[in-house]
Amino acid sequence: MKKASILMIIGSLLLLGLFIYPLWNIQLGAPQYPEPLGMNIYINGIKGQSEFDIQNIDGLNHYIGMKTLPKPSDMWEFTVFPIVIGSMAALGVIIGLFAFFKKVNHRWFLGWFVVMTILGILGMYDFNAWMVDYGTNLDPNAIMKLQNPDGTPMSYKPPLLGHKKLLNFDAYSYPRLGGYLMGLGMLLTLVAFFVGKRSKKNAI
Amino acid sequence: MKKYKIHILSIIGAFALLTSCGNNNGQNSSNGALNASAAEKMYVAPGEQDEFYAFMSGGYSGNLTVYGLPSGRMFKEIPVFSQFPTSGYGYSEETKPMLNTSHGFVPWDDSHHPDISQTNGELDGRWIFINGNNTPRIARISLSTFETEEIIEVPNSAGNHSSSFITENTEYVVAGTRFSVPIPQRDMPISDYKGNFKGSLSFISVDPEHGHMDIKFQLMLPGFNYDLSHPGRGKSHGWFFFTTYNTEEAHTLQEVNASQNDKDFIAAVNWKKIEEYVNNGGGTKMPANYAHNVYDESTHTATTTMKKEVVTVDPLKVPGAVYFLPTPKSPHGCDVDPSGEYIIGNGKLSADLTVHSFDNMIAAIEAEKFDGEAYGIPILKFEDVLAGTVKSGGLGPLHTEFDGKGNAYTTFFISSEVVKWKLGSWEVLDRKPSYYSVGHLMIPGGNSRKPFGKYVVALNKITKDRYLPVGPEMEHSAQLYDISGEKMELIYDFPTHGEPHYAAGIPAEILAPKAKKIYRLDENKHPYAINNPSEARVTRDGNEVHIYMSTIRSHFTPDNIEGIKVGDKVYFHITNHEQDFDVPHGFAMIGQNTSELLIMPGQTKTSVWEPKQVGVWPFYCTDFCSALHQEMQGYVRVSPASSNIELSWSLGD
Numbered sequence: 001m002k003k004a005s006i007l008m009i010i011g012s013l014l015l016l017g018l019f020i021y022p023l024w025n026i027q028l029g030a031p032q033y034p035e036p037l038g039m040n041i042y043i044n045g046i047k048g049q050s051e052f053d054i055q056n057i058d059g060l061n062h063y064i065g066m067k068t069l070p071k072p073s074d075m076w077e078f079t080v081f082p083i084v085i086g087s088m089a090a091l092g093v094i095i096g097l098f099a100f101f102k103k104v105n106h107r108w109f110l111g112w113f114v115v116m117t118i119l120g121i122l123g124m125y126d127f128n129a130w131m132v133d134y135g136t137n138l139d140p141n142a143i144m145k146l147q148n149p150d151g152t153p154m155s156y157k158p159p160l161l162g163h164k165k166l167l168n169f170d171a172y173s174y175p176r177l178g179g180y181l182m183g184l185g186m187l188l189t190l191v192a193f194f195v196g197k198r199s200k201k202n203a204i
Numbered sequence: 205m206k207k208y209k210i211h212i213l214s215i216i217g218a219f220a221l222l223t224s225c226g227n228n229n230g231q232n233s234s235n236g237a238l239n240a241s242a243a244e245k246m247y248v249a250p251g252e253q254d255e256f257y258a259f260m261s262g263g264y265s266g267n268l269t270v271y272g273l274p275s276g277r278m279f280k281e282i283p284v285f286s287q288f289p290t291s292g293y294g295y296s297e298e299t300k301p302m303l304n305t306s307h308g309f310v311p312w313d314d315s316h317h318p319d320i321s322q323t324n325g326e327l328d329g330r331w332i333f334i335n336g337n338n339t340p341r342i343a344r345i346s347l348s349t350f351e352t353e354e355i356i357e358v359p360n361s362a363g364n365h366s367s368s369f370i371t372e373n374t375e376y377v378v379a380g381t382r383f384s385v386p387i388p389q390r391d392m393p394i395s396d397y398k399g400n401f402k403g404s405l406s407f408i409s410v411d412p413e414h415g416h417m418d419i420k421f422q423l424m425l426p427g428f429n430y431d432l433s434h435p436g437r438g439k440s441h442g443w444f445f446f447t448t449y450n451t452e453e454a455h456t457l458q459e460v461n462a463s464q465n466d467k468d469f470i471a472a473v474n475w476k477k478i479e480e481y482v483n484n485g486g487g488t489k490m491p492a493n494y495a496h497n498v499y500d501e502s503t504h505t506a507t508t509t510m511k512k513e514v515v516t517v518d519p520l521k522v523p524g525a526v527y528f529l530p531t532p533k534s535p536h537g538c539d540v541d542p543s544g545e546y547i548i549g550n551g552k553l554s555a556d557l558t559v560h561s562f563d564n565m566i567a568a569i570e571a572e573k574f575d576g577e578a579y580g581i582p583i584l585k586f587e588d589v590l591a592g593t594v595k596s597g598g599l600g601p602l603h604t605e606f607d608g609k610g611n612a613y614t615t616f617f618i619s620s621e622v623v624k625w626k627l628g629s630w631e632v633l634d635r636k637p638s639y640y641s642v643g644h645l646m647i648p649g650g651n652s653r654k655p656f657g658k659y660v661v662a663l664n665k666i667t668k669d670r671y672l673p674v675g676p677e678m679e680h681s682a683q684l685y686d687i688s689g690e691k692m693e694l695i696y697d698f699p700t701h702g703e704p705h706y707a708a709g710i711p712a713e714i715l716a717p718k719a720k721k722i723y724r725l726d727e728n729k730h731p732y733a734i735n736n737p738s739e740a741r742v743t744r745d746g747n748e749v750h751i752y753m754s755t756i757r758s759h760f761t762p763d764n765i766e767g768i769k770v771g772d773k774v775y776f777h778i779t780n781h782e783q784d785f786d787v788p789h790g791f792a793m794i795g796q797n798t799s800e801l802l803i804m805p806g807q808t809k810t811s812v813w814e815p816k817q818v819g820v821w822p823f824y825c826t827d828f829c830s831a832l833h834q835e836m837q838g839y840v841r842v843s844p845a846s847s848n849i850e851l852s853w854s855l856g857d
Contacts, residue, residue, distance in 0.1 A: 035785075051783075052722075052783035052784065055783055055784075056783065056784045059756065059757055059782075059784070063830075063831070063832070143832060144831075
């Protein structure tokens with residue numbers, strides 16, 4: 001159980017990587033952008049992959065009437081997400097410590113994992129909803145109003161995950177180091193659950 | 205009948221070529237070098253980049269052009285001494301001061317000899333220097349922005365030709381006079397030249413951090429013509445060598461009268477010794493008047509300071525500072541090999557190259573073996589300093605560079621060829637024709653301790669039939685030779701802009717990573733810059749109107765301006781708010797008596813317009829900045845001088 005508790009603590013602590021590294025990244029490459037423009041999405045805001053990328057993405061987006069990229073104060077998520085992640089990391093560490101001193105059992109690990117997974121799915125849902133709004137809620141006076149072949153207005157929503165062609169741009173959307181660390185951390189807490197389960201079985 | 209015969213022969217010749225195995229593809233001997241393997245050697249595929257930068261002087265264009273090697277593709281023309289309407293250099297309010305001199309605004313010069321800054325005798329790629337030959341000036345160009353940052357006028361000089369060569373730690377950029385003149389200038393008979401005119405050699409210190417130039421001292425030498433020069437390096441660091449001609453001191457028909465002596469001199473100058481003398485308070489402060497123009501990257505603005513004094517040094521007061529090395533005959537290029545041992549005098553009116561030995565020179569000086577003197581300056585014995593003579597069989601050697609593998613390459617103007625020879629044994633290893641009458645040549649780093657001996661570029665003076673005919677006036681031709689093998693191989697021909705007299709090359713890997721992409725708007729300290737379109741405004745001070753304008757794809761802020769009157773002097777101060785690589789905006793106003801502006805991201809430039817007619821006059825962006833470029837335009841309403849319409853400005857109402 002000690003081994004499982006340590007895994008639980010490490011796994012929870014890996015969430016804190018999100019305070020340093022970006023969760024997600026969206027890149028936009030085009031013939032005239034051999035070095036793609038990119039944005040790194042942190043839990044507390046969006047930053048350009050290169051210093052002026054946000055300004056340059058906004059500059060391009062004004063042609064098709066997209067809103068400018070949100071600043072931290074524009075979205076409640078950038079305030080709430082750090083609290084949620086910080087709380088979940090702290091909670092995970094506390095559970096781990098309690099388990100280490102045999103105050104709680106391994107089922108708490110699973111409980112934490114389930115809560116975190118639900119929060120993660122909610123987060124992704126919210127992220128996707130923002131991207132839908134960002135990519136479809138366009139200025140009616142946009143300079144260029146493009147339509148799909150069926151006559152509906154073209155959406156510029158970037159993909160949630162993977163690649164999508166948006167006009168002359170190739171958009172790529174993938175997790176970044178913070179996101180990978182979170183995934184690894186969650187995996188470790190799940191492993192902690194199974195390790196804890198087995199150690200209990202052995203103890204019996 | 206004779207012509208007819210030649211035709212018959214050439215037809216037979218062509219037939220022979222066509223039928224001979226088919227691998228000559230009908231090429232005759234003058235262009236046969238461009239075979240498949242040569243094409244591979246210079247071919248840089250689309251999207252690929254060149255291995256070297258080559259900076260070619262523009263000669264009478266007054267500028268400096270940037271090429272890639274081996275492709276021969278031109279990347280940029282850097283305006284230096286000449287107004288350049290393409291960017292507004294010399295036309296914009298910010299850059300007009302760059303062309304100020306003691307003679308007033310001089311919008312042109314003849315740029316000759318670029319040289320890249322060095323550290324420990326190796327190219328460091330911080331700056332490139334170039335001389336203005338006609339109205340003596342030295343320019344320093346940044347190799348991160350590839351823009352001219354500083355120009356200093358050289359007083360007491362005329363025909364600033366033995367310039368602008370740098371010492372091996374860029375301590376000095378050296379500028380020697382071609383014409384000797386009365387110093388100080390005064391009204392006197394030309395025929396009193398002999399013994400009265402002087403030749404000044406200027407040692408201009410270079411600030412190691414900012415590169416700022418300052419004339420440390422001017423050495424006053426006899427009234428010869430100082431043609432070219434190069435620094436000592438390695439063991440000869442601390443010395444500088446200048447070729448001279450017209451040691452006859454002729455003042456007319458120099459073509460003949462300056463070509464009488466069998467030997468002229470290479471002047472060996474121990475600048476370290478003179479530097480010490482000056483540092484200890486030596487030299488004479490002489491009244492002078494010369495312009496020092498400095499461009500500040502943060503204000504995007506140049507300022508002119510007129511300097512009023514220069515330190516001159518009489519060589520006779522610094523014993524051991526200057527010696528003359530007899531050298532046949534009216535030598536042009538004065539080149540020092542990478543080891544610093546050999547000093548090569550390219551005797552332009554002789555068939556031979558004279559190579560002096562630095563060690564021999566020092567030994568002769570120490571033994572005080574002199575062969576007389578000239579105006580008190582000791583002349584060393586030719587035989588004592590000579591290391592060897594290259595009997596090339598060519599005619600008119602002009603300039604030599606080195607490959608770093610013990611070989612030297614010399615241009616022969618009259619026999620129109622490049623000759624490869626071996627240092628030490630002086631034997632000729634190879635010779636290849638040039639098309640036609642090659643002046644100078646360039647091996648990247650060829651004037652340093654560490655040449656990159658892969659290519660040599662020959663800069664020819666005569667083009668004639670090398671390209672499609674374009675009338676009597678045409679660009680000069682360069683030839684690229686691969687020198688990686690035993691024999692030189694001509695691999696490419698390409699036209700160059702202006703008349704490149706000299707060139708300097710450097711591996712791309714040294715410069716490319718530090719080339720600037722944009723200017724930072726948050727570092728823009730231009731007094732008329734605006735950081736935000738909300739600061740855009742128009743102000744009036746008497747008949748002077750200042751428009752604080754910004755640009756971003758794809759509009760000007762403001763784009764409608766009213767309240768301007770006939771007789772106003774309108775300054776458009778335009779700040780480009782882009783912070784994206786390669787998104788300049790241009791600006792042009794109808795009927796303006798000046799050039800357009802081309803404004804780089806983050807930069808501010810100013811254009812003056814003096815409207816003379818009532819009306820509504822348009823302006824627009826001249827650089828195809830975006831899909832909405834054509835919409836990037838605006839209007840200025842010009843009212844009669846007596847009108848009382850208030851200034852107003854707007855964008856998008």
